[in-house]
Amino acid sequence: MRLARTALAVLLCGASVACSASGAAPDSVVTRAEEHGTLTIGIRFDQPGLSERTVDGRFLGFDVDVATHVAAQLGVDAEDITWRETTPSRRETDITSGAVDLVVATYSITDRRKQQVAFAGPYFSTGQDLLVRLSTTGITGPESLNGRKLCAVPNSTSALQVKERFAQAVRLVEYPRYPDCVTALLAGQVDAVTTDGVILAGYAAQHPELLRVVGQPFSVERYGIGLRKGDTDGQAAINDAIRKMISSGAWRESLERNIGPSGYPLPAPPEVSER
Numbered sequence: 102m103r104l105a106r107t108a109l110a111v112l113l114c115g116a117s118v119a120c121s122a123s124g125a126a127p128d129s130v131v132t133r134a135e136e137h138g139t140l141t142i143g144i145r146f147d148q149p150g151l152s153e154r155t156v157d158g159r160f161l162g163f164d165v166d167v168a169t170h171v172a173a174q175l176g177v178d179a180e181d182i183t184w185r186e187t188t189p190s191r192r193e194t195d196i197t198s199g200a201v202d203l204v205v206a207t208y209s210i211t212d213r214r215k216q217q218v219a220f221a222g223p224y225f226s227t228g229q230d231l232l233v234r235l236s237t238t239g240i241t242g243p244e245s246l247n248g249r250k251l252c253a254v255p256n257s258t259s260a261l262q263v264k265e266r267f268a269q270a271v272r273l274v275e276y277p278r279y280p281d282c283v284t285a286l287l288a289g290q291v292d293a294v295t296t297d298g299v300i301l302a303g304y305a306a307q308h309p310e311l312l313r314v315v316g317q318p319f320s321v322e323r324y325g326i327g328l329r330k331g332d333t334d335g336q337a338a339i340n341d342a343i344r345k346m347i348s349s350g351a352w353r354e355s356l357e358r359n360i361g362p363s364g365y366p367l368p369a370p371p372e373v374s375e376r
Contacts, residue, residue, distance in 0.1 A: 125334035130202050132334075134175040142168045143187030143201035143327075147280050149303035150359045151207060160184050166355040167224050167346065168205040171326065174342035188278070190256035193217045196327050203339075204327035207300055210375060211258075219332055220325030221339035223371045224352075228318025229259055230298035232305060234286060235313050240293055242317045243267035249292040250274050252282035259295045262320065279304070287311060297322050302365035314365075325375055336375065343373050 125131035134140055144164055146154040152164040169179050187195050187206050195201045196218045210220045233240045240246065243263045247270040253260035260273045274291050276282045282294040283304045294301065298318050305312045326343075328335050346352045347370040356367050 125338070126332070128329070129332050130328055130335040131175060131338045133202060134172070134177050138177060139181045139183065140172050140175070140177045140202045141183040141185055141200070142172065143185050143192065143195050143204040143206055144168060145188070145206045146186045147278055148207065148300055149307055150363055151300060151303060152205075154184075154186075161359070163225070163355050163359040164205045164207065166351070166359070167326075167343070168203065170346045170351060171203070171205070171339055171342040174345060175338060188256075189254055192327060196329060199329075202328070206327075207297060207324055208327050209297075209322040210325040214327075215330075217330060218327045219330045219336055220327055220375045221336045222325035222343055222373060222375050223323035224326065224343045224346075224373070225299070225324040226368055226371045227297045227299040227322050227324070229262065229295060229320040229322060230301055230318050231315040232283070232286065232294040232301040232312055233292070233315060234289075235311055237292070240315060242315060243295075243319055246271040246293060248272070250290070252276060252285055252291040252294045253296060254279055254282065257296065259297075263295055267319070283308075283312070299360060299365055302360070302363040306363035323371060340373050340375065347373070 144160065145152040148162065150162055152162040154160055169182065172182050185201050187201065187204055192204050192206060192208060193214065196204055210223060231240060231243065244267050246263060246268040250272045251260055251263060252274045254277065255275050264271050264273060276285060279294065279296060279300065282291065285291045286294050287308065298314060301314045305314050326339050328339070352370060360367060
């Protein structure tokens with residue numbers, strides 16, 4: 102059957118045009134996966150429940166499951182994935198430089214980012230929220246942050262959105278990683294941490310006796326899979342893979358296993374429509 106599909110693809114492509122057996126463009130992630138049997142995928146190493154490297158070197162979380170499922174649909178086995186750590190300040194550069202083939206790292210789809218990279222998905226929807234100390238009673242939403250210290254990471258729009266839309270007198274503090282922000286929050290050096298609620302829920306679950314998520318989301322964030330701009334074949338193939346993960350029940354099962362224990366309310370699957 103595979104030989105028959107290959108022969109058909111060659112006929113469709115024509116002898117004078119270079120193409121893969123799948124018919125995808127030569128520079129598509131589909132072709133790279135097909136020809137090499139490997140993928141390099143950018144993820145976060147420090148987001149509990151979503152994407153985390155354990156002390157024994159394993160990679161666990163919902164984003165990891167999504168990336169592994171997509172890779173499998175592209176013909177790449179889990180053991181042939183190279184996981185590379187990426188951060189908000191490096192995601193676009195990692196894609197455009199070719200350091201990674203895909204980014205699956207709580208990567209919100211925005212028009213600004215679309216100027217540099219393409220997205221497939223979305224595969225998850227959440228909203229921006231606040232993480233505070235359990236003893237804090239005066240912070241009920243972003244409007245409560247005037248005069249307080251708010252932590253976020255570089256190249257994230259979360260803290261800036263709070264300052265521009267809700268609390269012009271907030272004092273912004275940046276640390277390289279969210280775990281650094283959480284440490285600063287626990288130490289009383291900042292008053293709140295902001296990013297997407299599902300990310301904050303993972304940190305709250307690590308310190309349930311000390312931290313809580315406010316639970317008043319004030320934005321809509323749609324997570325997409327980042328890939329090289331112009332790779333329409335890759336977008337289509339990845340969108341199909343996400344739809345299959347949702348329809349098979351694997352999407353929900355992964356959410357319940359990885360995110361459910363944090364108490365974060367699990368959303369319905371998003372409509373996969375990014376082009």
